Amino acid sequence: xxxxxxxxxxxxxxxxxxxxxxxxxxxxxxxxxxxxxxxxxxxxxxxxxxxxxxxxxxxxxxxxxxxxxxxxxxxxxxxxxxxxxxxxxxxxxxxxxxxxxxxxxxxxxxxxxxxxxxxxxxxxxxxxxxxxxxxxxxxxxxxxxxxxxxxxxxxxxxxxxxxxxxxxxxxxxxxxxxxxxxxxxxxxxxxxxxxxxxxxxxxxxxxxxxxxxxxxxxxxxxxxxxxxxxxxxxxxxxxxxxxxxxxxxxxxxxxxxxxxxxxxxxxxxxxxxxxxxxxxxxxxxxxxxxxxxxxxxxxxxxxxxxxxxxxxxxxxxxxxxxxxxxxxxxxxxxxxxxxxxxxxxxxxxxxxxxxxxxxxxxxxxxxxxxxxxxxxxxxxxxxxxxxxxxxxxxxxxxxxxxxxxxxxxxxxxxxxxxxxxxxxxxxxxxxxxxxxxxxxxxxxxxxxxxxxxxxxxxxxxxxxxxxxxxxxxxxxxxxxxxxxxxxxxxxxxxxxxxxxxxxxx
Amino acid sequence: xxxxxxxxxxxxxxxxxxxxxxxxxxxxxxxxxxxxxxxxxxxxxxxxxxxxxxxxxxxxxxxxxxxxxxxxxxxxxxxxxxxxxxxxxxxxxxxxxxxxxxxxxxx
Numbered sequence: 001x002x003x004x005x006x007x008x009x010x011x012x013x014x015x016x017x018x019x020x021x022x023x024x025x026x027x028x029x030x031x032x033x034x035x036x037x038x039x040x041x042x043x044x045x046x047x048x049x050x051x052x053x054x055x056x057x058x059x060x061x062x063x064x065x066x067x068x069x070x071x072x073x074x075x076x077x078x079x080x081x082x083x084x085x086x087x088x089x090x091x092x093x094x095x096x097x098x099x100x101x102x103x104x105x106x107x108x109x110x111x112x113x114x115x116x117x118x119x120x121x122x123x124x125x126x127x128x129x130x131x132x133x134x135x136x137x138x139x140x141x142x143x144x145x146x147x148x149x150x151x152x153x154x155x156x157x158x159x160x161x162x163x164x165x166x167x168x169x170x171x172x173x174x175x176x177x178x179x180x181x182x183x184x185x186x187x188x189x190x191x192x193x194x195x196x197x198x199x200x201x202x203x204x205x206x207x208x209x210x211x212x213x214x215x216x217x218x219x220x221x222x223x224x225x226x227x228x229x230x231x232x233x234x235x236x237x238x239x240x241x242x243x244x245x246x247x248x249x250x251x252x253x254x255x256x257x258x259x260x261x262x263x264x265x266x267x268x269x270x271x272x273x274x275x276x277x278x279x280x281x282x283x284x285x286x287x288x289x290x291x292x293x294x295x296x297x298x299x300x301x302x303x304x305x306x307x308x309x310x311x312x313x314x315x316x317x318x319x320x321x322x323x324x325x326x327x328x329x330x331x332x333x334x335x336x337x338x339x340x341x342x343x344x345x346x347x348x349x350x351x352x353x354x355x356x357x358x359x360x361x362x363x364x365x366x367x368x369x370x371x372x373x374x375x376x377x378x379x380x381x382x383x384x385x386x387x388x389x390x391x392x393x394x395x396x397x398x399x400x401x402x403x404x405x406x407x408x409x410x411x412x413x414x415x416x417x418x419x420x421x422x423x424x425x426x427x428x429x430x431x432x433x434x435x436x437x438x439x440x441x442x443x444x445x446x447x448x449x450x451x452x453x454x455x456x457x458x459x460x461x462x463x464x465x466x467x468x469x470x471x472x473x474x475x476x477x478x479x480x481x482x483x484x485x486x487x488x489x490x491x492x493x494x495x496x497x498x499x500x501x502x503x504x505x
Numbered sequence: 506x507x508x509x510x511x512x513x514x515x516x517x518x519x520x521x522x523x524x525x526x527x528x529x530x531x532x533x534x535x536x537x538x539x540x541x542x543x544x545x546x547x548x549x550x551x552x553x554x555x556x557x558x559x560x561x562x563x564x565x566x567x568x569x570x571x572x573x574x575x576x577x578x579x580x581x582x583x584x585x586x587x588x589x590x591x592x593x594x595x596x597x598x599x600x601x602x603x604x605x606x607x608x609x610x611x612x
Contacts, residue, residue, distance in 0.1 A: 357588070360555065360557040363554075432591060434592065436591050448553050
């Protein structure tokens, strides 16, 4: 069983619960339903809907009190919707993440077995303080309460309530002074402990990951199954001909750059050579709080598009399109786009950035099949380093808006920069009435999983493993690894010298 | 889950009186008296992602087509992309409309 737990809900659900729990300034209690979202190491309860009490189902004996009838009725409704049960308390006058009071613990413990008996899922306890901070725990039968590491509310801002004991606020450092001064200590501590995954370690993903590390983010995931090749070197800034010769994976090379540029006192870097389209890759992605989509294939983008709604993990997506003249002489133009994919905003298919009809062909490997490509006229996929950094900047600005909400405004909606006219446009986009993706909000593990076997990823990894067994690559890697270890040691010396200076100052 | 997706697709075709049958890894059905099919393996994303290849008897000739041999003897499969998938409340009806549009170009 995965032991890390969390809770996520939409801003609309949060508002409905807050109205019910904190309305008249006295302690109140409500039941709600949730669907599980199971990652590789974390399980999240996705809040689905509030179950309002019927007359006689709530009482007040000093504190708010539930009746067994309310619990049984809500649990039965939850079971019918393949959900678990949430018991939510309001704590007016309290601030921040809290320990569970004796009365709340008794109430939750008293109903945990009944809820699990009816729904088949553990009861989840939630507490809401006056400052809108949540606290949460999962009640597994024979285990007791497992306290969550955070509770996330997804709206035009991503608002996170943190359990400081499980995810301590990172210590800010002198090397982050300018960054901290830009948005303040409190925001920085919140922003830098969010687990951020970058899917796709190409030119855009590299820039995004390195900038996140420089900002001080303490947990960064990198996912890509691809290998550095010579034709990548004009865009993969920091990768070298040595990396291409030694058949380094992109996540190894980008991970090295992330490590070099990290300003956090301690960076937890998780690299994965999986595709997010593979079941294990998808499970790994569900462990993160925010995902950057830096991929260009429809299948991977469709998987991430689904994750944003079904699993309530905001996906910051975007990319660049360079429009070359067909005669190879000059450039017609270029555009780069950025948007946050989340409930309340149109999905990638609705905003015109994903053709769901291309997913099946990609999944079948047709987009890598030369016969298919020849039959469809092929796709050049032009891109240049001088412009891909602008796409990365667009994604990062969306992330800062989602996280920091400068001037109180969260994510701005889809944006497009047109290079030929040098104009930045808001792109009008609306959810289609029968959008099959946005209909899956908080479906969690029951959502249609587009993940499956990924033969191109298997092939790339196998080719890399085969190259790693040749003598020249093995010798070259040994020499290259030694150089990197020496450099890492030198960085360690510099770190200690700077710390001496920091203490002296 | 795959079986559920195929069942949903077949049920939708049945509702439209397209006479669907599952055989040899294909869902075979009729659109305007023409027998056509899609691969069962392409329905794992249904209804979020539609199938890609349209299987037709080789006697049905499509202009400027990207065609490959079908798994069914005497048939070809044709690569035809759908524009704007996901905007129809009834995805099976949308799929049949797509196939009908492709057949309209046949010689």
